[in-house]
Amino acid sequence: MTTQTNESADARPKEGRARRVLNAIGVQNISLVIALILLVAFIGSQNSNFFYTSNLATIGTTVAIVGILAVVQTVVMLIGGLDISVGSQAGLTSVTSAMIFMATGSATAGIVGALVVGAAAGLFNGIVIIYGRVNAVIATLATFAAYRGLANVISNGRAQGYTGTDAVFVFLARGNVFGIPVLIWILILVAVAIQLMLHYTDIGRNIYAVGGNAVAARLAGIALNRYVLGVYVLVGVVAALAGILLTARTGSGQPTSGSQGLELQSITAAALGGCSLQGGRGTIVGTVLAVILLGVLQNGLIILNVNSFYQDIAQGALLVIAVVIQQKRAGGGGVGLPT
Amino acid sequence: MAASQLQDTDEAVLVLDNVSKGFSGVQALDAVTLRARAGEVLALMGENGAGKSTLLKIMSAAHAADSGRIVLDGNEVSFASPVDARRNGIRVVAQEPEIMGNLSVAENVYVGALPRNGRLVDRARLFEMARSDIERAGFSGLLDPRAYGRDLSPAQRQIVEILRALVGKPRVIAFDEPTSSLSDHEAEALFHLIGRLCEDGIAVIYVSHRMKEIFRVATRVLVLRDGRVVGERPADETDDSELVRMMVGRDLSTLFHHTSHEPGRPILSLRNLTSADVHDVSFDVHAGEVVVLAGLVGAGRTELARAIIGDLPVTGGTILVDGEEMKPTSPRDAIRAGLCLAPEERKTQALLMKRSVKDNISLAIVGQLSRWHVIRRRQEREVAARHARRLSVRTPNLDNEVSKLSGGNQQKVVLARWLARRSKLLILDEPTRGVDVGAKADIYAIIDQLAAEGAAVLVISSELPEVLGLADRIVVMQRGRVSGELGRDEASEENILGLSILEEEAA
Numbered sequence: 001m002t003t004q005t006n007e008s009a010d011a012r013p014k015e016g017r018a019r020r021v022l023n024a025i026g027v028q029n030i031s032l033v034i035a036l037i038l039l040v041a042f043i044g045s046q047n048s049n050f051f052y053t054s055n056l057a058t059i060g061t062t063v064a065i066v067g068i069l070a071v072v073q074t075v076v077m078l079i080g081g082l083d084i085s086v087g088s089q090a091g092l093t094s095v096t097s098a099m100i101f102m103a104t105g106s107a108t109a110g111i112v113g114a115l116v117v118g119a120a121a122g123l124f125n126g127i128v129i130i131y132g133r134v135n136a137v138i139a140t141l142a143t144f145a146a147y148r149g150l151a152n153v154i155s156n157g158r159a160q161g162y163t164g165t166d167a168v169f170v171f172l173a174r175g176n177v178f179g180i181p182v183l184i185w186i187l188i189l190v191a192v193a194i195q196l197m198l199h200y201t202d203i204g205r206n207i208y209a210v211g212g213n214a215v216a217a218r219l220a221g222i223a224l225n226r227y228v229l230g231v232y233v234l235v236g237v238v239a240a241l242a243g244i245l246l247t248a249r250t251g252s253g254q255p256t257s258g259s260q261g262l263e264l265q266s267i268t269a270a271a272l273g274g275c276s277l278q279g280g281r282g283t284i285v286g287t288v289l290a291v292i293l294l295g296v297l298q299n300g301l302i303i304l305n306v307n308s309f310y311q312d313i314a315q316g317a318l319l320v321i322a323v324v325i326q327q328k329r330a331g332g333g334g335v336g337l338p339t
Numbered sequence: 340m341a342a343s344q345l346q347d348t349d350e351a352v353l354v355l356d357n358v359s360k361g362f363s364g365v366q367a368l369d370a371v372t373l374r375a376r377a378g379e380v381l382a383l384m385g386e387n388g389a390g391k392s393t394l395l396k397i398m399s400a401a402h403a404a405d406s407g408r409i410v411l412d413g414n415e416v417s418f419a420s421p422v423d424a425r426r427n428g429i430r431v432v433a434q435e436p437e438i439m440g441n442l443s444v445a446e447n448v449y450v451g452a453l454p455r456n457g458r459l460v461d462r463a464r465l466f467e468m469a470r471s472d473i474e475r476a477g478f479s480g481l482l483d484p485r486a487y488g489r490d491l492s493p494a495q496r497q498i499v500e501i502l503r504a505l506v507g508k509p510r511v512i513a514f515d516e517p518t519s520s521l522s523d524h525e526a527e528a529l530f531h532l533i534g535r536l537c538e539d540g541i542a543v544i545y546v547s548h549r550m551k552e553i554f555r556v557a558t559r560v561l562v563l564r565d566g567r568v569v570g571e572r573p574a575d576e577t578d579d580s581e582l583v584r585m586m587v588g589r590d591l592s593t594l595f596h597h598t599s600h601e602p603g604r605p606i607l608s609l610r611n612l613t614s615a616d617v618h619d620v621s622f623d624v625h626a627g628e629v630v631v632l633a634g635l636v637g638a639g640r641t642e643l644a645r646a647i648i649g650d651l652p653v654t655g656g657t658i659l660v661d662g663e664e665m666k667p668t669s670p671r672d673a674i675r676a677g678l679c680l681a682p683e684e685r686k687t688q689a690l691l692m693k694r695s696v697k698d699n700i701s702l703a704i705v706g707q708l709s710r711w712h713v714i715r716r717r718q719e720r721e722v723a724a725r726h727a728r729r730l731s732v733r734t735p736n737l738d739n740e741v742s743k744l745s746g747g748n749q750q751k752v753v754l755a756r757w758l759a760r761r762s763k764l765l766i767l768d769e770p771t772r773g774v775d776v777g778a779k780a781d782i783y784a785i786i787d788q789l790a791a792e793g794a795a796v797l798v799i800s801s802e803l804p805e806v807l808g809l810a811d812r813i814v815v816m817q818r819g820r821v822s823g824e825l826g827r828d829e830a831s832e833e834n835i836l837g838l839s840i841l842e843e844e845a846a
Contacts, residue, residue, distance in 0.1 A: 201712040202705040209702060212691040219650065219682060219689065220703040220756070221674035280693055 028274040028325075032289040036296065043300035050303055057181055061249075063295035064183035065090075065242045067288065068190045069262055070269035072238040074287045075194060077270050079231050080211040080279025081136035085125060086239045087262035088147035091255050093118045093243030095151050098161035098253025107168035110247075114240045121147055122236020126229035144263065151255035160253035173248035183245060187288075190238065195284040207231065211279030268315055269294055272322035294318070351376045351410075352542040353398070353429065353511045358407035360393055367393040369566045370407070375511050375542035380533060382557035382574065383513075383546045386586055386775030389563040391546050395513050398544075399431040400424040411510075428510030432517055434773075436500035440489030445469030447488050448502045472502050477528040493520035494636050501529065512536060513544035518552060519772060522635035522801065523836060530556055548776065549802070550579045562586055586776055594780045595808035596787045599827075602628040602811070606661060606764050606795035607647070607678070613655035616642040618819045620656070624764060624795045629786060631810035632799045634839045639819035640799045641683060644766045648680040649673040661763070674703065677763035681753045681770060683799075689753045690741050697723040697737040700755045726755035731781055747778020754785060764795040771805060783809060803832045815839055 044050045069086045076083045093114040101110030121143070128139045163169040175182040198204035209217040210227050218224055246258045273290035275282030294315070301311050351374040360368040368390045375381055383391050396402040397409075400418035408415050411427060418424040438447055445465045446453065454461045454468060469484035478498050482491075491499065497520050504512050514533075518526040533543055533556050545556055553560060557574040562585040569585045603626035612620045616639045624630045632640045645651040647658060649667025658665050660676045667673040670680070682688035691699055700723040701708060708719050723737055730751040734744055741752055750770060757765055767786070771779045786809060790796050800806050806813060813825040815838035823838035 200714060200716075202709040202714055203712055205698065205702075205705045205714065208694065208698075209691055212693055213687070215688045216690060216702070219648070219670050219680055221671040222702075223669070223671055280691070 029283070029286050029289055032273070032286065032293060036289065036293050039293065039296055039300065043296070043304065047303050050300065055299065055303070057184075059292075059295045059299045060184040060187075061181050062298070063291050064181075064187040065245050065249075066262060066265045066269065066294070067187040067291040068238055069242050069266040070273070070287050070291050071187075071191050071194050071284060072235045073266040073270045074273065074275050074282050074284060075198070075207065075231055076136075076235055077267075077275040077277065078198070078211045078279060078282050079207050079228060080214065081129065081228065081231070082140065082267065082277070083125065083232065083235050084137065084140040084263045084267075085121070085143040085147055086235060086242075086266055087259045087264075088144050088151065089118055089121045089236055089239035090243040090246060090262055091259035092121060092147045092151040093240035094246040094259065095155045095160050095243075095253040095255050097240075097244045097247045098159075098163060099154070101163055101166065101169075101247075102161040107163070107166050110163075111168075111244050114244050114247075115237055118236040118238075118240025118243065119233050120236070122233040122239070123229065125236070126232035129232070130225050130228055148256060155253065155255045157255060159250070159255075159257070162252055163247055164251035169248040169251075172245060173251075183249075186241070186245065190241070191284055191288050198284065203227075203230075208280055211281075213280070264319070265294065265315065268319040268322065271326065272318060274326070276326060277323065290322075352412060354408075354410040355394065355398060355404075356408040356410055358394070358397055358404045358409075360397060360402060360405050366566050368397070368404075371563065371566070371568055373544075373561060375544055377540045377542050378537045379558040380537060380543040380545050380556050382553045382560040383544055383563065384548075384553065384560060384582060384586060385563035385569075386777060389586070389775075390566040391563060392515065393566075394563070395431050395515055395544075395546065398424070398429060398511075398513060400429075425507075428508055429513075430504035430509045430511070431513045432497075432500050432504050432515060434515040434517070434519060436496050436503075438488040438491060438496045438499060440487065442488055443484065444482055444486050444488070444491070444495075444499055445484040447499050448472065448484075449506060450503075452506060469502075472505065473498075476502060476505060477531050478502075478525070481525060481528070492637050494522060494525050497521055498525070501532070509541055511542045511544065513546070515546045516548065516773070517545075518547065518549065520636060522637065523803075523839075524635065526552070550582065551804075553582070554579075583776060594776070594783065596784045597808065598787060598791055600627040600629075600790050600811060602626065603793065604661070605659075607797070608659040608662075609647070609656065610659070611656035612643070612646065612653060612658060614642065614646040614651055614653050616819050617646055620816075620819075620821050622814050622821060622824065624797050626763075626795050627790050627793050628811045629790045629796045629798060629809055630812050630814060631806045632797065632814050632816060633801075633803075633806045633835050634816035634822075636801055638816040638839065640816050641768055642819070643816070644680055644682075644768055644797070644799060647673065648678060648766065650680070674760070674762075677761075678766065679703070679757040679760060679762040679764070680766045681750075681757060681768060683768040683772065685746070685749050685753055690749060692742040693740060695738045696727060696732065696734050696741055696744070696752055699741050699752050700726055700759055703756050703760045722759055723755075726759050727752075729758070730755050730785055745775065745778070747774040747781070750774055750782060751778065751785075754782070758789070762794070764797065765789065766797045766799070768799045769801065770798060771800075771802070803835060806830075806835060807832065 049055060073083060073086065096117045097110040097114035100113040101107055125140055125143055128134050129136050172182055177185055198207065206217065206222050206227055209222060210224055214224060247253050250258060269290040270282065270287050271277070272293065273282065273286030275287065297314060298311055301314065353375040355371065355373045357370045357372055358368055359370055371390065371394060373394060383394065385391050393402065397404050400421050400423060409417065416427070418427065448469055449465060454464045466484045473479060473482050473484065482495050482498050497517060501517065517529060521529065536543055547553060554574060559571060559573055560577060560582060561571045562569045562582060564586060605623040605625050607624040610621050620643060634640055642651060646653050649670050649672050660678065665673065665676050686692060691702070697720060701719050705714055708715050708722070720737065727734070727737065732751045732755065733748050741749060744752065770782055774782065786796055786798065798809055800809070807830055810830065811827050813830050813835060814821055815823045815825070815835055817839055825834065
């Protein structure tokens, strides 16, 4: 699991087709696929209910919200940052969407309003990080607390409104298109859109450049600030989407319930998927695989009747394991403190 | 010669005997034997990738050899760790030293061996020890023992690293290109120090690309090529051209191409340009002209380049590009105006080490290559391939990670980036630093060719032969000011050096 993308990339033209395919997927991703297969085999052998379509759909819809956040967390990490406030942004926008919906009676207004609030929250993060020259972890740790507080203030700490009768919200939460839940479609759309952006556009290329070597990127004429700001706004917008989906699923605006822990889960998924905490490295495919792995694990623990407190331990352990593996891959010496 | 080598094995302080080392299929060292004798300076030469660094790393126990023996004072030894090697008197002075920014010079020198007074550090004695070390080593006035690591110039950092090697009882000291960040003045102090180390019976190993220094300090010269010993010569029985031939099989005179160019319109004009470290600088660079900025390390040349490119704020004066005033607030503005900078530190300032050769070449033009933000990938690959070919970048393919290339090829990738951008003015800060002889010749040829095609080139160089070989015109800087301008025909090593240092000594 530890190495080899490097060496094998060298001799690419001489190698066979199978090897090329393997390289294209990436070693880290193959390890994730293998881990996923093993996990599925184990859970399935213990409880065959796991394979019911209804259970698979449950996994899909549970991971959708974490999934879209993990996808944008990947982008933030690629640019060399981190966003701890994603969960709080989702909570804030969940409340906003429900309150605007109740006030106007229009789902569209609620959704648009939430997206605007999300974009503003992301923009604020970006401004603090760039113009306040604050470390991204600290800045978003601060807004993690502040946005959650704001959500509680405007909602008085209570669930807001009822969206369970609105066709749009019901469609988002429980609709199907071609037999696949809308929530899963949204995850697929977000992941594909971001993947296309990263892989095929100059914007994506420059995001990798800024995260890989900010000085070089600046001297090559890339407008660093614009990219960093843009990425945090993107996170805000997608976090708002997550907030809207949260509202749709629970039928009301939730200031904290349902969004708590999303930051940890999204960061865990991105790290497990191969994102470097130093920036410049990581893929959407890896992150999505990690999201599925985490979802299966969580679901498995439930259907195997494991005490739910163990889920937190499992998740924490996975984050540590993911980062340890990454440090090994990065090949840094065993001397001194990690950077 | 081989027969006598076998006999004197036991006279040597340190012998690396038939040492081999491979890295994932590449044989970095193949049965290399090196003898370091007390009181001698053994120069270690070879192109980048010839195996010099690996040899030093085996000596300092940073790497373990795959086969071969290490013999210290006639006894075969094996060091468990770099600390163990140090304890046995083997010191390697790194080219890019690790300096702790928040500690003083004195603490950096004595780290791990601080003088104590009971359980507390005796700071007064520490500074006194460091001060007297600096003085004894001949670096008086160049370094303050109380200065913080973070405030040191590259030259001062190198001096700290040298001082570290002198602490304790060194038996063998290896210098890895020690002068690459030193000015001539500081280098001179180092040569005196090496002379004294020899008198004290220390075995010195000296790695350098610079011929002049080799003949200045070395007793013997050991030349490596592709991990093998090509030959060993007493320094007074060989000359530049033989050594260069041994290293590359190429003649020294072919290193520089210089076609005389007809300077066209001024591309860059500086008028009384002033910034934090640059004062009142005025000169022009014309189309089709190579201007070299000479001077000591720390004369403000890099700062000037960064001010021109918009990377450091300009506090006074004007920059004219093609006759129009430019006020860049970021490198982005300057690049749009047709300027570019290839900085001194390729790895940390220019390259995305984990990305491919192609991505690095196209970095500054992906926007231009895109339509509605979608990169035209075939065109990108074509452009990257064309420029890689033009600069003869040696890489198995364009998707190779740039970190896997040698220093020279990495530098060519940086140049390719700016050729692809069709910059009107290229500012190249020490373009051949840490680059092997073969790649140097390629880089010189490209610079000459660019000027011939009408580009304006401003090169910052601290190597006098390079300054003389490249320049159509030379601007010498000293302490942030222009101290003189010389035409190609009137320039000599002496008058450039004079303009670089003379006033400084009078002041």
